[in-house]
Amino acid sequence: RRKWKKVANVVRELEEGCDTRVGRLRQVVDAMAVEMHAGLASEGGSKLKMLLTFVDNLPNGTERGTYYALHLGGTNFRVLRVQLSGQPTSDLEHEVERQPIPYNVMTSTSEDLFDFIASSLKDFIAKEGEGSNISQDRRELGFTFSFPVKQMSVSSGILIKWTKGFSIVDMVGRDVAACLQEALTRNGLDVRVAALVNDTVGTLAVGHYHDPDTVAAIIIGTGTNACYLERVDAIIKCQGLLMTSGRMVVNMEWGNFWSSHLPRTSYDIDLDAESPNPNDQGFEKMISGMYLGDLVRRVILRMSLESDMFGPISPKLSVPFILRTPLMAAMHEDNSPDLREVARILTDTFEIPEVPLKARKIVVKVCDVVTRRAGRLAAAGIVGILKKIGRDGSGGITGGRSRSDTKMKRTVVAIEGGLYSKYTLFREYLREALDEILGEDIAKHVVLKVTEDGSGIGAAFLAASYSS
Ligand code: ADP
Incomplete structure (x- = not known):
């Protein structure tokens, strides 16, 4: 019937728009390597900022002592303490406390934000209690801050801009570590901010501690x-x-x-235009957990506008970000024969009372298309990095050696983040694309390793390496 045909057209158009055949992925790989070069050549030379971190040594296990880390990233705020024995161990002794970041703190003043952080640390340290064996005059801390920072040194840097829904206007342009240091002092804590670390750098540090072949780190979460x-x-x-x-x-x-080779749909264009940061974070908007659910919502909205397969158009379908990515993943991974989870989530989220099985199947397909593109583009990005450092089996971007006479070294990429670690199909699509782009012979030398709390633990390591 006509309505199904219209819906089928929407799906077909979506699939065409999300095309990630291996040829196109290779163009993305090349574009990534080229942009990396441009970003390293001059300030503002590329949309890739290629920020210096001043981290020149990665942990190797000889670090010792008790160190702290604070992690301010996406959805959760974390406080950690790590005990380093001076011997490498696969079982690091550490204590973590997580809490959601209250929305008002994300959009308030820098003083409110840093007082919130400092008081969390104060509570954490207070719980160490009297009998604890942690007797330090002065504590050293690594601050994981997952936003773009222009660093002046390992322990100082200026916030360039907020991402991921944070908006504390008076912070932009200020030294993040100094703001934290002031708040710690204001709250009566004798703690020194020894390292200001991007979360990816923390993940790389801890990845390298466990496996010295680790050359890069990727975060795929919010x-x-x-x-x-x-x-x-x-x-x-x-x-x-x-x-x-x-x-x-x-x-x-x-x-x-950004690259013109990225497969972009009208849904991406609308999502970007309606976001608080249009023309910004274009790759992130196709890949990360903050956005995937919303892309799916936009497609479902379009289908319900074009047909009555979802019944009368629910106003909830027009609410941005109402479909969170974990729910989208749950629909995608619904294995029940009548797709019961899909129906339940559509009803709970969008207040669509009755969804026919045929429509449920289409929703699963939409989730699949959106996630497959995300996983495959992330894989292309990773190969772009490997190409830039000559670990893609081609002998580097300027190298002249042929594939056959290059001995491919074992290459480890540390990966962290909820989208990668909790969304099996996303992870599988990423790996599959990596193998396709590199070819089996090269790909078998590339290990993707999940780290947990690495971005925080790594910051504690770096605080140890760079403590005074
Ligand atoms: P951060 O917010 O610091 O990035 P995480 O690395 O834990 O924290 O990532 C959380 C994000 O991962 C969520 O915003 C969500 O988009 C995604 N996510 C979490 N759980 C799942 C899941 N089960 N399936 C798909 N995505 C998930």
Whole structure:
């Protein structure tokens, strides 16, 4: 019948718009490597900021002592304490406390934000209690701050802009570590901010601690970002910089990557236009957990406008971000024969009372298309990094060696974030695309390793490495 035909057209158009055949992915890989070069060549040379971190040494296990970390990222705020014994161990002793960030704190003043953070740390330390064996005069802390920061040193840096729904206007342009340090002092805490760390850098640090072949780290949670270890002489924009190891971790801020090769649909264009940061974070808006559910919502809205398969148009379908990505994943992964979960979630979220089985199947298909594209684009981004550092089996972007005579080294990429760790189909699509792009012979040397709380634990490590 006509209504099904219209809906089928919407799905077909979506699939065409989300095309990620391997040829197109290779174009994205090349664009990523080219943009990385441009971002390293000059300030503002690319949408990729390629931020310096001043981290030139990654932990190797000889660190010792008790260190703290605070993690301010997307949805949760974390406080951690890590006990480092001076010996590498696969079982790191650490204590974590998580709490959701109240919405008013995300959009208030910097004083409110940092007082919230400082008082959480104060409570955490107070719980160590009298009998604890932690007897430090002065505590050292790593601050994981997952927003773009222009660093001046390992322990200082200026906020460039907010992402992921944060908006505290008076913070932009200020030194994040100094603001935290002031709040700690104001709250009577004798704690020194020894390292200001992007979450990707924390993940890389802890990945490297467990496995020295780790060369890059990716976060795919509410937002997405990546960092990797670069040769200092390749960082043209800061010539003359002396780093002891000759290498430095570069925070790519890859969420802002853009290329005309990215497969873009009308839903992406609308989502971007209606977002608080249009023309920004284009890659992130196709890949990360904050947005995938909303892309699916937009497609369902369009289908219900074009047909009556979802009954009368529910006003809830027009509410931005009402469909959270974990719910979208639950629909996608519904294995029941009558797709009961899908029906339940559509009813709970959008107040659509009766959804016929045929429509439920289409919703699952939409989730699949959106997630498959996200996973495959993330894979292309990762291969872009490998290409830039000559670990894609082609001998590097300027190298002339052929595939066959290059001995591919074991290469580990640390990955963290709820979208990757909790969404099995996303993870599978990513791996599948990585294998397709690189080919089996090369891909078998590339290990994707999930770290947990790495971004926080890694910051504690870096506080240890860079403590005074
Ligand atoms: P952060 O908010 O700091 O990025 P996480 O790394 O834990 O925190 O990522 C949380 C994000 O991961 C959520 O915003 C959500 O988009 C996504 N996510 C969490 N659980 C799931 C799930 N079961 N399926 C799909 N996505 C999920």
